[in-house]
Amino acid sequence: xxxxxxxxxxxxxxxxxxxxxxxxxxxxxxxxxxxxxxxxxxxxxxxxxxxxxxxxxxxxxxxxxxxxxxxxxxxxxxxxxxxxxxxxxxxxxxxxxxxxxxxxxxxxxxxxxxxxxxxxxxxxxxxxxxxxxxxxxxxxxxxxxxxxxxxxxxxxxxxxxxxxxxxxxxxxxxxxxxx
Numbered sequence: 001x002x003x004x005x006x007x008x009x010x011x012x013x014x015x016x017x018x019x020x021x022x023x024x025x026x027x028x029x030x031x032x033x034x035x036x037x038x039x040x041x042x043x044x045x046x047x048x049x050x051x052x053x054x055x056x057x058x059x060x061x062x063x064x065x066x067x068x069x070x071x072x073x074x075x076x077x078x079x080x081x082x083x084x085x086x087x088x089x090x091x092x093x094x095x096x097x098x099x100x101x102x103x104x105x106x107x108x109x110x111x112x113x114x115x116x117x118x119x120x121x122x123x124x125x126x127x128x129x130x131x132x133x134x135x136x137x138x139x140x141x142x143x144x145x146x147x148x149x150x151x152x153x154x155x156x157x158x159x160x161x162x163x164x165x166x167x168x169x170x171x172x173x174x175x176x177x178x179x
Contacts, residue, residue, distance in 0.1 A: 005037060009085050012036040016079040017068050018111055023075040023176045024058075025113035025145075027104060029082065029089040029097075029123040029152065036085035040065035041078045046155030048165055049119070055162070056169035075177075079107060081118070081127050088156070094126050101127030108142040115176050116145050120152035135168060137175065148172045 014031040028041065028049075035043040042049035043065040053071075054062040063070055068078060081100035082092050104127065108116050118124040124147075125133050130140065138147040150168055151160040160168075 001034065001037060006033040006087075009033040009037040012085055013083045014039065014041060014080065014085070016077065016107075017041065017071060018077040018079060018107070019072050020111050022072070022077045022111065022113040024077075024115045024117050024172065025108065025111065026076060026078045026150075027116060027118045028078070028080045029120045030080050030092055030100075031083075031085040033085055033087050035065070038065065041068055041080075042153065044155070047153055048155065048162055049153040051162060052153055052165045052169045055166035056173050058169065058173050077111075077113070079104070081120075081123055089120065089123065089152070089154070092123075097123055097126040098129075101129075105142055108145050112143065113145055115148055115172065116142065117148045117150050117172055119150050121149050123152075124149045136171070146175075148175070 014036055032044050035041055050063055050065065053059045059074060071077060081104055082096045084096065086092060121133060121135055125131055133149055135149050135151055138149060140147055151157055151165055153165060
């Protein structure tokens with residue numbers, strides 16, 4: 001992909017992979033430029049979302065971004081807090097994240113997943129006004145939907161190793177699929 005193509009991706013948005021009654025709705029911060037350009041969530045090769053899903057037991061094999069629709073049959077979906085594509089999440093304003101939190105709340109009320117898994121503690125804190133939130137299950141709910149904050153799977157979030165990331169995803173999987 002050329003730099004010009006990636007620059008044009010800033011004008012694109014990404015379709016949700018969503019359905020009623022999912023066990024988990026994973027929520028990225030916003031689409032990266034490669035994701036917006038390809039139309040696939042977490043499409044950048046260095047992003048660790050798809051490997052973490054597999055390593056944590058959410059998927060029976062590593063799913064490629066182009067196969068993202070398959071996750072619905074496994075009981076989960078994918079959305080974002082903010083729609084605007086950027087090269088880095090820190091290009092988003094606090095106002096965009098707060099507005100995205102309101103939109104996300106309405107989406108969760110509409111689709112009623114068992115869990116909302118927000119991928120990025122800083123984005124969650126801003127979007128929901130929870131300054132002290134930490135990675136893990138939250139006290140806040142949206143209707144009957146529980147919230148779990150996961151670390152961002154971006155390759156830029158290097159202090160979370162692939163193993164630690166998969167372990168945190170596995171904690172959510174155990175809670176979401178408990179009997």
